[in-house]
Amino acid sequence: MLVCSFLTPAWAARVSTPSPASPTPRAMIPAAPQLSAKSWVLMDAATGTVIDSQNADMRLPPASLTKLMTVYVATNEIQAGRLKVDDPVTVSENAWRTGGSRMFLDPGAVVPVQDLLRGVVIDSGNDASVALSEHIAGSEDAFAGLMNVIANKLGLTDTHFVNPTGLPAPEHYSSAHDMARLARAIITDESAYYSLYAHKYFTWNNIRQPNRNLLLWRDPSVDGLKTGHTEEAGYCMVTSAVRDGRRLISAVFGSTTMNSRAEDAQKILSYGFRNFETNTYQKGGKILAQPRLWKGVKDVISVGLRDDVTLTLPRNSGRKVETRLHINNALQAPIAVGDVVGSFELYDGVNKLTTRSLIALEAGKAGGWWVRAWDTLHLFFAGLFDVKDDTGEVKA
CATH class of the missing domain: 3.40.710.10 (DD-peptidase/beta-lactamase superfamily)
Known part of the structure; x- marks a missing residue:
């Protein structure tokens, strides 16, 4: 599930974020085995x-x-x-x-x-x-x-x-x-x-x-x-x-002994394979949203992650992973490929699993003088009168 929101001032349009779901059932993971190693x-x-x-x-x-x-x-x-x-x-x-x-x-x-x-x-x-x-x-x-x-x-x-x-x-x-x-x-x-x-x-x-x-x-x-x-x-x-x-x-x-070090290693390896899993929850380079871009040649910009989001977590067949995107205030051109434009969060119920930087996947080139002047004026009056605009939609 993908949830998008903005870190925006009062004048900007907002995308609502649902309240966190109730906690997902937690997997019962046994304690690690006792070893002879210090x-x-x-x-x-x-x-x-x-x-x-x-x-x-x-x-x-x-x-x-x-x-x-x-x-x-x-x-x-x-x-x-x-x-x-x-x-x-x-x-x-x-x-x-x-x-x-x-x-x-x-x-x-x-x-x-x-x-x-x-x-x-x-x-x-x-x-x-x-x-x-x-x-x-x-x-x-x-x-x-x-x-x-x-x-x-x-x-x-x-x-x-x-x-x-x-x-x-x-x-x-x-x-x-x-x-x-x-x-x-x-x-x-x-x-x-x-x-x-x-x-x-x-x-x-x-x-x-x-x-x-x-x-x-x-x-x-x-x-x-x-x-x-x-x-x-x-x-x-x-x-x-x-x-x-x-x-x-x-x-x-x-x-303590040659045999015990082999047994120690065997025990914790088996424990890890049995009770934990590693999965990729989001791919790097994939377009996750196209927020409004001000003062640009284009009026939207593609954003996503630089690298895959791969996590090692306790095994849990009941895990329900939710993605939340937060876009920075009023993105303005020019923006270079790789610039941080917000954040990506991964949740399991109310538990935040990780936070990563959301980056521009394409260059947001500056528009002509008329576009820049018009958008500057628009943003000024929108902020002055606390007016909501229609540019806050994120397409996921």
Whole structure:
């Protein structure tokens, strides 16, 4: 249902807005499951909506979840043309000596970038991460600077990196919310490389290692992303799954065991798919109204939304969505494409779901001097005598 109204002065014609309907029946959504993790987030990938969370912005050591940013920086470099997947990388002694999980690189070996990426993602190789970072930026420190620049661009306000591996350091931290955001950026911006995260095994130096994401074996809807573990961080995991064309992202920090982090991720993903839905309620670029345009070549202008209105909401078969448009006072030419001319509101009964800017979908060009003079005079006398005019109709 579409309801249109004007934010107009007393003299202008008005389109009445019906009183809000009685509240629609609310769906009964159970509470999120209890997890062993100390911090977690469940996010819808399409909208970025956090469906549920616990201690979402708590700054914690991310362990090897750090490597999500390491790979994101590298694939950004590839897409920018500054790095190629077949570029040879010489493994330094510094990379070879890096402790923790390993790809088992040999010092002095020459390894293509694409194999290092596999070693980082599948083997969680610290040696591969360092080799890649040194090749791109010259040193681990310089590469960490790149990581932080991108973290800032992505709005990861509770994240700071000091190395590309996730090995413990006092000022190396992130949050479940930030890691879910990073995963969404990887899925959205780096889709050409996302399939890396679904690989179950990688063999290098005759050593075959399994991906530590247990859900790749347990749940066919899961296709990524990354695990992490240190004594300080506990067991961490960022996971994504697609069911019926809908993608969710989970991030868990500080689970108690390798198995419990997989169970934690599985529980909240299943909870999200079962109890929430994502739908597009209005398309961007569609003409929603044609309000009066003063002083223009044309006397109306087409208005609508810049982007689709897609929302993640609790499942509710009884939801009755109502659209309300509010047009700004006496729109006057010239108006450029994209100028804000009002607001779009979406309601479920008395509950406002969202507000978006209503924009001009076409240019409202100024009319000739006679049109401008006549409309100026009309508006002046209409305001002076509080006279209603006949130009307030919105065609939806």
